[in-house]
Amino acid sequence: VAAEVRLALTGFGNVGQGLAQLLEAHSEEYERRYGVRLLLSGVADRGGAAVASDGLDPGDLLHAKRVSGTVAAASGGEANLAGETFLDRSGADILVEGASTNFTDAEPGWSYAQSAVQREMDVVLASKGALVLHFDRLMAMAGRKRRRVLFSGTIGAPLPILELADRVLVGVRILALEGIVNATTNQILTVMADGASYEEGVRAAQQAGVAESDPTLDVDGWDAAAKAVILARSLFNASLRLDDVRREGIRGIGPADLAGARSRGETYKLVTRIWRDGSLVLAAVAPECRPLNDILGRLRGQEMGVVFKTDLLGDVTSTVQDTGGVPTALTVLRDVINLARERGWAR
Amino acid sequence: VAAEVRLALTGFGNVGQGLAQLLEAHSEEYERRYGVRLLLSGVADRGGAAVASDGLDPGDLLHAKRVSGTVAAASGGEANLAGETFLDRSGADILVEGASTNFTDAEPGWSYAQSAVQREMDVVLASKGALVLHFDRLMAMAGRKRRRVLFSGTIGAPLPILELADRVLVGVRILALEGIVNATTNQILTVMADGASYEEGVRAAQQAGVAESDPTLDVDGWDAAAKAVILARSLFNASLRLDDVRREGIRGIGPADLAGARSRGETYKLVTRIWRDGSLVLAAVAPECRPLNDILGRLRGQEMGVVFKTDLLGDVTSTVQDTGGVPTALTVLRDVINLARERGWAR
Numbered sequence: 001v002a003a004e005v006r007l008a009l010t011g012f013g014n015v016g017q018g019l020a021q022l023l024e025a026h027s028e029e030y031e032r033r034y035g036v037r038l039l040l041s042g043v044a045d046r047g048g049a050a051v052a053s054d055g056l057d058p059g060d061l062l063h064a065k066r067v068s069g070t071v072a073a074a075s076g077g078e079a080n081l082a083g084e085t086f087l088d089r090s091g092a093d094i095l096v097e098g099a100s101t102n103f104t105d106a107e108p109g110w111s112y113a114q115s116a117v118q119r120e121m122d123v124v125l126a127s128k129g130a131l132v133l134h135f136d137r138l139m140a141m142a143g144r145k146r147r148r149v150l151f152s153g154t155i156g157a158p159l160p161i162l163e164l165a166d167r168v169l170v171g172v173r174i175l176a177l178e179g180i181v182n183a184t185t186n187q188i189l190t191v192m193a194d195g196a197s198y199e200e201g202v203r204a205a206q207q208a209g210v211a212e213s214d215p216t217l218d219v220d221g222w223d224a225a226a227k228a229v230i231l232a233r234s235l236f237n238a239s240l241r242l243d244d245v246r247r248e249g250i251r252g253i254g255p256a257d258l259a260g261a262r263s264r265g266e267t268y269k270l271v272t273r274i275w276r277d278g279s280l281v282l283a284a285v286a287p288e289c290r291p292l293n294d295i296l297g298r299l300r301g302q303e304m305g306v307v308f309k310t311d312l313l314g315d316v317t318s319t320v321q322d323t324g325g326v327p328t329a330l331t332v333l334r335d336v337i338n339l340a341r342e343r344g345w346a347r
Numbered sequence: 348v349a350a351e352v353r354l355a356l357t358g359f360g361n362v363g364q365g366l367a368q369l370l371e372a373h374s375e376e377y378e379r380r381y382g383v384r385l386l387l388s389g390v391a392d393r394g395g396a397a398v399a400s401d402g403l404d405p406g407d408l409l410h411a412k413r414v415s416g417t418v419a420a421a422s423g424g425e426a427n428l429a430g431e432t433f434l435d436r437s438g439a440d441i442l443v444e445g446a447s448t449n450f451t452d453a454e455p456g457w458s459y460a461q462s463a464v465q466r467e468m469d470v471v472l473a474s475k476g477a478l479v480l481h482f483d484r485l486m487a488m489a490g491r492k493r494r495r496v497l498f499s500g501t502i503g504a505p506l507p508i509l510e511l512a513d514r515v516l517v518g519v520r521i522l523a524l525e526g527i528v529n530a531t532t533n534q535i536l537t538v539m540a541d542g543a544s545y546e547e548g549v550r551a552a553q554q555a556g557v558a559e560s561d562p563t564l565d566v567d568g569w570d571a572a573a574k575a576v577i578l579a580r581s582l583f584n585a586s587l588r589l590d591d592v593r594r595e596g597i598r599g600i601g602p603a604d605l606a607g608a609r610s611r612g613e614t615y616k617l618v619t620r621i622w623r624d625g626s627l628v629l630a631a632v633a634p635e636c637r638p639l640n641d642i643l644g645r646l647r648g649q650e651m652g653v654v655f656k657t658d659l660l661g662d663v664t665s666t667v668q669d670t671g672g673v674p675t676a677l678t679v680l681r682d683v684i685n686l687a688r689e690r691g692w693a694r
Contacts (some may be wrong), residue, residue, distance in 0.1 A: 026518060034517075158660055160515040167514055168507040170381075170681035171373060224623060293640030295666070312677060314506055314668030319642070321661030334517035 002031045003345040006053070007042035007336065008092035008121070009100030010112045012071050015126045015153065016043065017062060018284045019096065022091040034337050036346035042090025045099075045119040049073025049081035051089045083108075084115050085328025094122045096332055096337060098153075101129035103226065103242055113138055117147050122343070124335040126328060128226045132242060135233045141150035148342060150335035151234075154256035155227045157179030157331035158320050159304050165235050172310045174235055176275035179306035180296050181227045183322065184211045184218035186248050193258045193267050198251070210302055224272045228283040233276050238281030246284040253287055265292050269299070273303040275309075295319070349378045350692040353388035353400070354683065355439035355468070359418050362473045362500065363390065364409060365676025366443065371405035381684050383693035390438025392446075395419025396428035398436045430455075431462050441469045441686060443679055444502075448476035450573065450589055457481055464494045469690070471643035471682040473500040473675060475573045478587060482580045482610045495689060498581075503528030504678035505667050506651050512582050519657045521582055523622035526653035527573045527643050530669065531565035532597050532617040537647045540605045540614050545598070548555045559651060567596035568632040571619045575630040579621050585628030586637030593631040598635070600634050608636050609693045616643055622656075 009016050023030075023038055031037045039055030047070025050056055050243050056076055064074035068096030072079045085093070095116035097109045113130045117124050125131060130138055131151055142149045152162050165174065187210050188201035196204065202219070205211035217223045225245040232238045238344060253268050260269050271288040274281065277279070290297030295317050298307050305319035319326075340346035354407065356363050370377075373544060378384050380637055386402030392416025397403055398657060411421035421424045434442070442463035451467045453476030460477045463470050470489070474476060478498055489496045499509050517607055527533050533549035534557050543551065549566070552558035564570045574590040579585045600615050608614050616636040621628065637644030642664050646652050652666035669676075687693035 018391060030518065038514060160663075163510065163514045164507060164665075167510045167685055168505075168681060170684045171377065171677055217606060242379070293645060295642075295645075298640055298642075313674065314684075316507075316667050317512075318665045320663050320664070327660065330518055334515060337517045338514060 001276065002035050002037045004037045004039055005094065005336070005340050006039050006090065007046075007094050008042040008090035008116070009040060009096045009098065010044045010108065011097065011127065012043055012045040012061070012065055013098065013100060015098040015328045015332060017065065018326035019332055020058040022326060022329055022333055024062070029078065029165045030337070034340070034346040036337070036340050038336065041092050042070045042086060042088050043073050044082055049086045050074045050075060050077035051081065051086065052076040053091045055314055057174060059330045065177060071151040073160075074285040079313060083111070087115050087119055087121070092121055093283060094336060096240055096336065097130070098126035098332065101127040102263075103132055103222075106130045106133045110134055113149070114141065117142050117145050117283065120145055120147060122147050122339050123149045124153070124339065125151040126332050128154045128230060131230045131233070132226045135195055135230065148339055150339055152335050153231065153328045153331040155230050156306065156321060157302050158341055159306055160320075161231065161248065161306050162234065164308065164316065164318060169308065169313070170312060172312045173310050174310055176273065176309040177231060177235065178271055178273045178296065178309075179273050180269055180299055180304050180307070182224045182270060183302040183304055184215060184219055185224075186299060186303065187211070187301050188219065189250060189253070189258070189268055189270065192253070192255060193262060195255065197255060210300070218332070219249050219251055221247045221270065223233060224270060224285040225283075228272050228274055230282055232283050236276070236281045240281065240283055244283065246286065248286040261289050266290060267297055268334050269296055271296060277335055285288055349382050349384045351386055351408065351686075352441065352687050352692055353386050353437065353439045354441050354443050355376065355389040355434055355463070356443045356445065357391045357435035357455065358444065358474065359390055359392040359408070360445065360447060362445040362675045362679060362694055363392075364412065365673035366679055367405040367408050367508045369673060369676055369680055371409070371491050376685070381693040383684070383687050383688070385683065388439050389433060390418045391429055391433050392418050395424060395426040396433045397421045398428065399423040400438045401612060415631060425655065430458070434459070434462055434466055434468070439468055440685060441471060443473065443683065444477070445473035445679070448474040450479055450569075451477060453477045453480045460485055460496070461488065463490050464489050467492055467494060469494050469686050470496045471500070471679055471686065472496065472498040473679050475501045475577060477627035478577045479573045479582070482577065482631065490663070495686055497686055498577065500675045500678040502577050503651050503653065504675040506565050506653055507667075507668060508578065508653050509581065509656065509664055511663065511665060512564045515585060516655065516657060516660070520653050521657055523620065524582065524653065524655040525618055525620045525643065526654075527616055527646055527651050528619050528653070529565055529571045529617060530649040530651055531562060532571075533646060533650065534558070534648050536597060536605070536617065537602070537613055539600070539602060540609060542602065544602060551615070555649070558688060566598055568594040571617060571632040572630075575619050575621055575632060579628055579630050583621060583628045584622070587630055589630065591630065593633065594632040598633055612639050614639055614644055618643060
């Protein structure tokens with residue numbers, strides 16, 4: 001008999017709905033494969049929440065969202081349910097925090113994460129705000145309660161950056177990291193490298209479903225810079241703030257730049273870098289001209305990649321093609337399963 | 348205070364000596380970083396063994412091996428100590444099996460692995476024989492005793508093939524795998540691609556310390572085929588035998604082939620493939636002509652790489668440059684630490 005693990009999900013946008021779709025389609029497969037039954041015991045969005053200790057029906061949640069715009073319209077739903085009351089009534093083992101984020105107060109994610117840890121829930125974060133603003137406080141709080149906070153989905157999902165650092169680079173020192181961790185800008189630059197204008201590139205990314213209607217956070221490098229802050233903290237033990245990341249977006253790159261690069265066998269990529277300079281750790285997000293056969297230069301469209309510069313293994317790289325429509329939801333699933341394994345609930 | 352974890356090491360060749368060097372140089376760092384103190388409580392080679400429940404001195408073991416050819420000459424050493432008596436007297440928590448291997452009876456590794464599991468030790472394998480010949484029996488035996496058997500070091504170390512499959516491709520189906528998992532042949536082919544003859548390529552690989560004096564196991568594809576058997580069993584749940592792997596080595600490739608490929612922007616690589624054909628799982632090791640900007644075609648020298656073809660994430664890749672001299676020993680260390688984490692001994 002499989003252990004049951006209850007998930008409380010805050011936010012029901014792309015990531016939350018993607019997770020519900022995965023559970024709707026595959027939860028029996030997951031039970032066979034990992035020996036654990038994943039139940040959505042609570043889901044909250046801006047319109048309210050739904051709770052059921054024996055598990056909400058993912059299909060019903062998706063239907064209510066589509067038809068009524070909120071999970072409050074689903075079976076078990078209430079219009080004014082939120083916050084600590086929601087967490088308590090969900091009876092969850094793990095909070096999956098995926099509400100849309102901001103870098104001003106990181107709400108509602110920051111409050112949800114704190115409340116969950118106080119209730120001795122483990123936490124899987126898919127939104128970046130709480131990590132960018134309060135990384136140290138959140139981890140200290142979790143440490144005192146012996147709770148785990150996983151967050152693979154926040155830094156270039158589904159790239160295995162944290163898993164490689166934690167499970168593979170054992171006994172190895174990371175000297176520097178460089179990567180393409182923002183799919184939207186890579187999609188835009190790829191279309192532009194094939195001859196399109198910036199505006200056409202943005203439209204293509206929007207049509208592909210990777211760019212927001214206002215693409216500022218992506219094209220001006222804010223999203224990549226936020227990821228750099230989280231990576232600097234978790235892999236380099238360096239407390240950078242968002243303002244500490246040198247940041248240059250892709251708006252300054254025109255079709256002529258890309259055509260010129262192509263004639264030299266190169267192309268522009270928005271590269272996120274973290275490196276050591278003596279005892280300092282520095283981070284930057286900026287366009288770079290890379291050879292087309294380079295490990296990052298060859299990545300097209302929504303592909304992403306990371307290069308770890310290490311002392312004992314040289315360059316260790318990983319790339320993900322990400323042709324699926326649910327990469328961040330899959331990354332959340334992987335954090336949930338890996339967390340359940342640590343707890344002895346899953347295999 | 349750090350937990351102490353005792354290791355019994357069988358075989359003291361490249362891998363064993365590499366592990367001893369790592370522990371000699373870095374065990375305090377490992378203790379700080381992972382909260383665990385790794386002790387070599389027993390080491391056996393063909394000349395005998397040394398045991399000490401409070402830990403042998405890695406420097407003394409390396410000195411004895413260099414001067415006398417066996418760890419039996421080290422402090423705590425005995426010429427006739429081996430087998431079950433050795434394991435009992437080591438008092439180890441984990442067997443690290445790294446004795447040289449064969450694919451006929453897989454001894455002495457197979458006996459050591461069985462004896463360790465019977466004694467409720469966990470097992471880290473760096474030698475392939477027991478896995479190639481007895482994968483299912485070993486895992487069933489370990490399952491009955493609730494022991495873990497890790498073996499990242501046997502399949503293209505230090506590539507993170509098993510870690511990616513286990514920790515990252517959660518909820519993802521592996522459709523096929525292709526990789527360069529043998530460093531010796533890649534080194535030879537790289538030198539040949541730059542204009543050298545096969546014989547010069549072999550000599551260069553021998554001088555770089557990656558090729559044996561008799562390179563047959565590598566150049567005829569036996570090593571890669573053995574890795575394919577282990578990968579097919581662990582990632583595709585398919586019980587292939589060594590004879591089931593279609594195998595073609597690199598002896599048939601001449602400088603003219605490589606020059607012709609170069610003129611087309613391509614090069615030859617020894618590629619290991621595993622794929623599904625209906626309900627069948629097939630495996631092959633053979634030279635392939637790959638574009639120079641391809642993820643595998645661009646790997647030079649001792650670099651290795653793997654491409655997972657998946658259903659939900661498209662191609663997921665990893666490459667390792669492996670400039671260090673101790674890649675397999677590092678991979679054994681990572682299995683030891685990850686195993687200690689599973690047991691709650693390390694963080």
